[in-house]
Amino acid sequence: MCAKVLVVEDEDAISHLLSYNLGKEGFDVALAADGDDALIAVDEEKPDLILLDWMLPNVSGVEICRQLRAQVSTRDIPVIMLTARGEEEDRIRGLELGADDYVTKPFSMSELVARMRAVLRRTRPTIAGDVAVFADITLDRETRRVRRAGRDVHLGPTEFRLLDVLMSRPGRVFSREQLLDRVWGTDVYVEIRTVDVHVGRLRKALNRGKERDPIRTVRASGYALDETYSAG
Known part of the structure; x- marks a missing residue:
């Protein structure tokens, strides 16, 4: 069984790069361009993991994370925040809101995949491994x-x-x-x-x-x- 990953990213170049590379790594990838689309996608089919951009139009990634953690049906979905913000206080805020990990742009695909699999091993051990x-x-x-x-x-x-x-x-x-x-x-x-x-x-x-x-x-x-x- 492969892990279903929802990529929430408003920059087309980044989202398609992630979709292509994660697909090659064996993940089943869905894309959402903003927070509203992300919430709809999660409601239609719960992913095994969400890659969530911090800076999104309309509803921010931080607010999406907060809403996911506030609902019983989605509070256990692991979330990795993707952002250009590198300050310590921003990382702490993201983790305090319930993010499972935090990856700062630009990042290497090998590091991102390793972090994703580490999170999945903790939260979805039956589908995680290599x-x-x-x-x-x-x-x-x-x-x-x-x-x-x-x-x-x-x-x-x-x-x-x-x-x-x-x-x-x-x-x-x-x-x-x-x-x-x-x-x-x-x-x-x-x-x-x-x-x-x-x-x-x-x-x-x-x-x-x-x-x-x-x-x-x-x-x-x-x-x-x-x-x-x-x-x-």
Whole structure:
């Protein structure tokens, strides 16, 4: 299961950068451009974590945090504040209002992801870790190891990222274009058939003997991990 993250940020460049990079890290990302949109998004589907910009139009991030903590249904949602404010008194104010952590802009994505996972480990331990599991397949993002039914599966870096994306949402059909964006990135030109080649390599590495193939090909659409697959 992947963590659902709501990014509340009014600067398009930052929000899309976060969406892209967090998506590559296996998070399920939703975006809100202001406080009102954020409250509506939370009401429609509670996220596992909120990245909340301090300075927002209309309703400030500080006020959003206060409102979330005031309601029983949302008070336990972890919040990480994102802000250009670096003064100690501002950090203390944000934490006193209920924020779980505080990251000052500009920040590195690796630091932000590490802080997010640390908060999730405390608050959502079942979905937090750097280990993804699907049936008898285990993917460890920290050690870059994959195991199936107790044996090591040796994958190249591209096949590892491809499996990571598929395991982030078992059952979801990812189009070849979506896989290109998430695995290779939007700033790299790669032919669409390259996806098929690497899926073939991934299948070859995963499947041994009479093991059932967990990857489902959806004609004219793309690929998915088959939710009907079981280790038995």
